[in-house]
Amino acid sequence: MRTSFISALGLYAVLIGCGVFFGGVEFGDSTPMKGQPYRTAYHFQPPKNCINDPNGPMYYKGIYHLFYQYNPNGPLWNMKTTWAHSISYDLINWVHLDHALNPTHPYDINGCWSGSITILPGDKPAILYTGKDRETHESQNLAIPKNLSDPLLIEWVKSAHNPIMTPADDIGPLFFRDPTTAWQGPDKRWRVIIGSQINGHGTAILYTSEDFVNWTRSESPLYSSNRTGMWECPDFYPVSVKGIGKGRETKYVLKASLPGFNLQDHYVMGNYDPQTDIYVVDADFMDSALQLRYDYGRFYGSKSFLDSGKDRRVLWGWIEETDSKSADIEKGWSGLQSFPRTVSISKSGKQLTQWPIKEIEKLRSEEVNIHDTELEGGSVLEVVGITASQADVEVSFVLPNIEEAEMIEQNLVDPQLLCSKNQASVKGLVGPFGLLVLASKDLTEQTAIFFRIFRSHSKYVVLMCGDQSRSSLTYDVEKTTYGAFVDVDPASETISLRSLIDHSIVESFGGGGVTCITGRVYPKLAIDNEAHLYVFNNGTQSVKISKLSAWSMKEAQFVQYRNEENLFSNYDEQQRKILFENF
Numbered sequence: 001m002r003t004s005f006i007s008a009l010g011l012y013a014v015l016i017g018c019g020v021f022f023g024g025v026e027f028g029d030s031t032p033m034k035g036q037p038y039r040t041a042y043h044f045q046p047p048k049n050c051i052n053d054p055n056g057p058m059y060y061k062g063i064y065h066l067f068y069q070y071n072p073n074g075p076l077w078n079m080k081t082t083w084a085h086s087i088s089y090d091l092i093n094w095v096h097l098d099h100a101l102n103p104t105h106p107y108d109i110n111g112c113w114s115g116s117i118t119i120l121p122g123d124k125p126a127i128l129y130t131g132k133d134r135e136t137h138e139s140q141n142l143a144i145p146k147n148l149s150d151p152l153l154i155e156w157v158k159s160a161h162n163p164i165m166t167p168a169d170d171i172g173p174l175f176f177r178d179p180t181t182a183w184q185g186p187d188k189r190w191r192v193i194i195g196s197q198i199n200g201h202g203t204a205i206l207y208t209s210e211d212f213v214n215w216t217r218s219e220s221p222l223y224s225s226n227r228t229g230m231w232e233c234p235d236f237y238p239v240s241v242k243g244i245g246k247g248r249e250t251k252y253v254l255k256a257s258l259p260g261f262n263l264q265d266h267y268v269m270g271n272y273d274p275q276t277d278i279y280v281v282d283a284d285f286m287d288s289a290l291q292l293r294y295d296y297g298r299f300y301g302s303k304s305f306l307d308s309g310k311d312r313r314v315l316w317g318w319i320e321e322t323d324s325k326s327a328d329i330e331k332g333w334s335g336l337q338s339f340p341r342t343v344s345i346s347k348s349g350k351q352l353t354q355w356p357i358k359e360i361e362k363l364r365s366e367e368v369n370i371h372d373t374e375l376e377g378g379s380v381l382e383v384v385g386i387t388a389s390q391a392d393v394e395v396s397f398v399l400p401n402i403e404e405a406e407m408i409e410q411n412l413v414d415p416q417l418l419c420s421k422n423q424a425s426v427k428g429l430v431g432p433f434g435l436l437v438l439a440s441k442d443l444t445e446q447t448a449i450f451f452r453i454f455r456s457h458s459k460y461v462v463l464m465c466g467d468q469s470r471s472s473l474t475y476d477v478e479k480t481t482y483g484a485f486v487d488v489d490p491a492s493e494t495i496s497l498r499s500l501i502d503h504s505i506v507e508s509f510g511g512g513g514v515t516c517i518t519g520r521v522y523p524k525l526a527i528d529n530e531a532h533l534y535v536f537n538n539g540t541q542s543v544k545i546s547k548l549s550a551w552s553m554k555e556a557q558f559v560q561y562r563n564e565e566n567l568f569s570n571y572d573e574q575q576r577k578i579l580f581e582n583f
């Protein structure tokens with residue numbers, strides 16, 4: 001891996017005609033590696049090695065911070081993770097800083113695992129994170145910035161009181177992790193929840209504290225569910241339901257990452273009483289008709305934060321590789337973060353809507369549009385004029401003949417199984433229709449994101465699928481077909497799809513973001529300029545594209561900050577403008 005990494009670096013240095021180091025900024029190994037078709041251009045990635053969960057995202061004094069689980073020693077996951085740290089002014093372009101937390105103490109010698117940041121009164125950020133000791137037993141720990149006057153918050157110090165929360169007897173020492181951002185109740189005590197399992201049931205253990213150091217476990221957990229096992233990376237936050245809910249203005253979302261369910265992030269919504277800490281959910285995990293999940297593809301260990309500058313909630317999720325370990329070793333890296341998404345309540349009030357943050361529009365360059373175009377059954381239309389391997393596409397469809405849709409018994413079918421049986425290559429009546437992305441010219445390779453419409457009793461049912469079965473000629477990569485229902489009514493509204501395509505990742509938002517499916521694909525033919533984008537309809541009924549817009553996307557800028565040197569010296573003026581326009 002080292003050899004190929006150095007050669008990729010060497011090639012880049014030749015291409016740009018200069019050395020690898022530009023004064024304070026290390027350039028060469030942080031831009032997309034040339035000759036690496038799966039390296040992404042606008043999704044967050046460090047220069048190399050393995051990353052997983054996003055940790056402690058925050059907006060602080062005009063700067064966005066993202067910490068994340070990182071193995072500094074190689075491209076595969078290792079328990080002894082550090083908290084890597086990057087900053088940004090726009091959540092698009094990033095400066096990678098020195099690591100904020102390394103395994104240094106007996107309580108975290110086997111890794112500084114996931115956690116969150118809380119901004120305490122007086123604008124003082126505090127990290128709560130999970131440490132793993134020599135026996136790999138878990139505890140919660142506190143760290144604060146070494147120098148609050150440093151605007152970048154580069155150095156962090158661990159509290160002398162650590163560990164500040166250790167598991168009681170009813171909690172296994174291996175099932176106690178990932179503290180949330182804390183919140184203050186009306187009694188001014190801080191509250192935080194920790195992911196756990198008790199008697200095999202997923203649980204959010206509640207702790208309270210007056211001073212953020214001395215924590216007391218509450219008698220009752222915030223919530224627990226016997227439909228799930230261990231919870232990792234819980235998240236708990238309010239969403240505004242103004243104009244939707246009856247009476248109430250706020251609902252609370254509780255998210256749990258479920259390692260026992262093939263790494264899925266599920267959520268529930270409910271009412272929380274901050275006086276009593278009683279949380280009553282509308283429906284339990286996996287118990288609503290919609291089987292609420294952030295994403296029905298690859299998306300895990302996610303974490304949201306309140307972006308106080310723009311009054312919105314922003315969500316990050318870890319997107320893992322689905323290629324082989326040997327491929328990761330050869331690439332020198334594995335894992336990336338989803339594009340940041342805003343989270344809000346859906347129109348129906350029954351679920352969340354996610355949408356790429358608006359700042360993404362800064363990356364758009366060439367644009368093509370298609371209006372009011374009928375797609376007959378069996379047609380495939382190429383979208384030309386943009387870079388199809390690095391694009392943002394939005395399309396909406398009108399369906400003139402849905403009365404013809406096939407019947408299903410919605411309550412009895414698993415949407416993912418339905419998608420697997422009815423892949424894009426299986427013709428239906430209304431659908432499959434949608435996009436073929438990262439496709440080769442002859443369509444041997446293609447990733448299909450599409451819809452099918454069914455009838456179930458008196459209503460229509462929209463199914464969204466991510467079919468990767470023909471995504472690559474390579475054998476040893478995963479080619480799962482994902483699927484979920486989309487809570488929209490095709491009789492009264494258009495069916496929309498947006499896909500962010502970035503070399504080896506396809507993040508798709510159906511029905512305006514009520515259903516998301518993210519996939520990793522590793523085409524052999526459809527790479528870089530050989531990738532094509534199509535819109536297709538393989539149903540017998542025709543559908544109409546009411547509007548399609550697609551954009552080529554520019555590369556986001558990622559640079560490496562060198563602590564010992566001056567960040568600004570010899571820094572390319574254009575890059576500096578992009579990164580530091582607000583500095």
Ligand SMILES: *[C@@H]1O[C@H](CO)[C@@H](O)[C@H](O)[C@H]1NC(C)=O
Nearest residue numbers: 146147148149150151152153
């Ligand atoms: C704290 O950071 C400020 C701003 O970067 C710097 O001027 C000051 O010297 C730092 N203090 C210490 C004790 O390092």
Ligand SMILES: *[C@@H]1O[C@H](CO)[C@@H](O)[C@H](O)[C@H]1NC(C)=O
Nearest residue numbers: 208209210211213214215216
């Ligand atoms: C910690 O907090 C609990 C509950 O508030 C209190 O009873 C206890 O005395 C505190 N311990 C210390 C060492 O401050």
Ligand SMILES: *[C@@H]1O[C@H](CO)[C@@H](O)[C@H](O)[C@H]1NC(C)=O
Nearest residue numbers: 201223224225226227228284
């Ligand atoms: C699971 O919990 C629910 C309510 O919390 C209860 O009604 C149900 O009986 C439990 N099921 C099992 C199998 O324990």
Ligand SMILES: *[C@@H]1O[C@H](CO)[C@@H](O)[C@H](O)[C@H]1NC(C)=O
Nearest residue numbers: 380424425426427436536538
């Ligand atoms: C459309 O269906 C036909 C026949 O089932 C299949 O051969 C073809 O691959 C499908 N087209 C797409 C774009 O999936």
